[in-house]
Amino acid sequence: MQTLDEMKPQQSPELLKSLHILTRDGKINQDSRRKLKQVYHLYNFIEPTLEKLNQEKEYYSIVDHGCGKSYLGFILYDLFIKQNFGKVIGIDTRQELVEGAKKLASKLKFDRMEFINSSIADAENLIDDHVDMVTALHACDTATDDAIYFGLKRKAKYFFLIPCCQAEVSRVMKKNKSASLKDSITELWRHPIHTRELGSHLTNVLRCLLLESQGYKLTVTELVGWEHSMKNELIIAENIGIKKGNAKERIQEILKVFNLQELEPKFII
Ligand SMILES: C[S@@+](CC[C@H](N)C(=O)[O-])C[C@H]1O[C@@H](n2cnc3c(N)ncnc32)[C@H](O)[C@@H]1O
Numbered sequence: 001m002q003t004l005d006e007m008k009p010q011q012s013p014e015l016l017k018s019l020h021i022l023t024r025d026g027k028i029n030q031d032s033r034r035k036l037k038q039v040y041h042l043y044n045f046i047e048p049t050l051e052k053l054n055q056e057k058e059y060y061s062i063v064d065h066g067c068g069k070s071y072l073g074f075i076l077y078d079l080f081i082k083q084n085f086g087k088v089i090g091i092d093t094r095q096e097l098v099e100g101a102k103k104l105a106s107k108l109k110f111d112r113m114e115f116i117n118s119s120i121a122d123a124e125n126l127i128d129d130h131v132d133m134v135t136a137l138h139a140c141d142t143a144t145d146d147a148i149y150f151g152l153k154r155k156a157k158y159f160f161l162i163p164c165c166q167a168e169v170s171r172v173m174k175k176n177k178s179a180s181l182k183d184s185i186t187e188l189w190r191h192p193i194h195t196r197e198l199g200s201h202l203t204n205v206l207r208c209l210l211l212e213s214q215g216y217k218l219t220v221t222e223l224v225g226w227e228h229s230m231k232n233e234l235i236i237a238e239n240i241g242i243k244k245g246n247a248k249e250r251i252q253e254i255l256k257v258f259n260l261q262e263l264e265p266k267f268i269i
Contacts, residue, residue, distance in 0.1 A: 008040075008079055015078050018104050019071060039075045041224045042137065042160065045236065047080060049158050053132055054084045060132040061087045063156075065120050065147035066139030068092055070101040070113075076135075077110050087112040091123045120146035124153060133158040138231055140164045145266065148207060152214055152269070159211065159237040162223055163204055169260065170199025176259040185257065202258060204233055206251060206267045211237045213247035213268070 007016065016022035021032040028036070053060040062081075064073045067090030077088050090113070092098050098117040105113040116126055120143055134151035136144050144163040151159055173195050180186040189195040208218050216237035223234040251267045254260075 010079055010083070012078050012108065015074055015104075015108060018107070019069065019074060021071075035071055036075075038162075038224055039071050039137070042072065042135075042162065042234070043075055043079060045223075045234065046076065046133075046135070046160055049133065049160075049238075050076070050080050050084070050086070054080075054086065057132070058085055059087070059130075060085060061089060061129040062133040062135060063127065063131050063150070063154075064088060064090045065134065065136040065150065066092060066143045067101065067115070068094070068097055070097075070104075070115070072135060072137050073101070073113060074104070074110070077105075077113055081112060082110065087114065087129065089113075089127060089129065090115045091118055091120055093117070093119050120150055124150055127154075130154075131156045133160070135160045137162045138164040141166055142168055145207065148210065149269075152211075155239070157239045159216070159235065161207070161235040161237075162231065163200075163207070163233060163235070164231055166200055166203040168266075169203045169206075169263065170196050172260050172263060173199050173258060180259045189258075202254065202260075204235065206254065206263075208235060209244070209247045209251045209254075210267045210269070211235075212244035213251070215239050215241050215243045217242075 007013070013022055013026065017024070019032070021029055021036050023029050062076060064070065067073055070090045073088045073090045081088060090101055095117045098115045101115045116123055118126055131151065131154040134147055134156045136147040139147055141164065144161055144166065147161065148159070173189050177186065177189070181190070189198045208220060212218060217240045219236040221234050223232050248268055252264065255264055
């Protein structure tokens with residue numbers, strides 16, 4: 001059992017108890033420890049950008065896509081936003097989670113938190129605020145793609161994405177496999193486990209190129225050690241207004257090599 005020592009000084013024990021991260025006697029719940037560790041790591045990556053936004057603006061908003069119980073949103077608010085400017089908006093399709101998050105925010109008087117019960121694709125018109133930062137922590141399957149489109153449309157300056165499993169690309173690789181088998185390169189995804197792994201890797205590569213094609217500078221790294229989570233890739237993007245000149249061509253080339261041309265509209269916009 002870990003104790004309160006793992007908590008940050010400005011952290012509210014009330015929040016961690018409500019998120020079931022802390023037991024009633026002030027110990028860290030082992031099951032939730034892993035999640036907290038991931039969220040803390042992510043917070044450490046995000047904090048310098050929050051500092052920057054806080055210095056530059058009197059008002060900024062962070063939209064957390066596929067927020068679930070909103071661990072990330074609550075920790076961002078508790079550790080930073082509550083004593084600074086800014087607002088956190090969570091979006092999720094699961095009504096019971098959104099209602100629970102709304103109640104918790106109200107109980108803790110986290111007044112600059114808002115939750116929207118909607119799919120990401122439909123949320124674009126439900127948010128009036130200027131969007132400065134998009135986050136998506138393990139947003140399922142294509143929800144990370146939707147978060148990217150959302151952020152691009154709303155001209156978000158920053159993205160922090162930790163993709164979840166994505167089945168769409170591997171599904172197309174599987175569908176087209178027999179037609180590709182004549183080429184030796186198909187050995188890279190002939191076995192089903194390789195189709196899944198390579199499909200997931202290619203998805204993130206293509207997402208990165210899409211963001212680069214739209215003027216973002218990327219950092220792609222690991223969130224925590226692999227022992228804590230298999231879904232561990234962190235994509236950080238900052239809009240610097242310089243589009244990577246060959247990004248679109250590279251997307252096209254990759255799609256061709258892997259017989260995925262039908263996905264072109266998804267990655268070239
Ligand atoms: C694996 S959970 C992660 C939740 C949270 N971000 C976290 O890390 O604890 C994924 C969440 O994304 C939500 N979700 C999946 N697809 C979505 C979509 N298209 N629009 C909005 N929410 C979505 C699910 O309802 C679920 O709560």
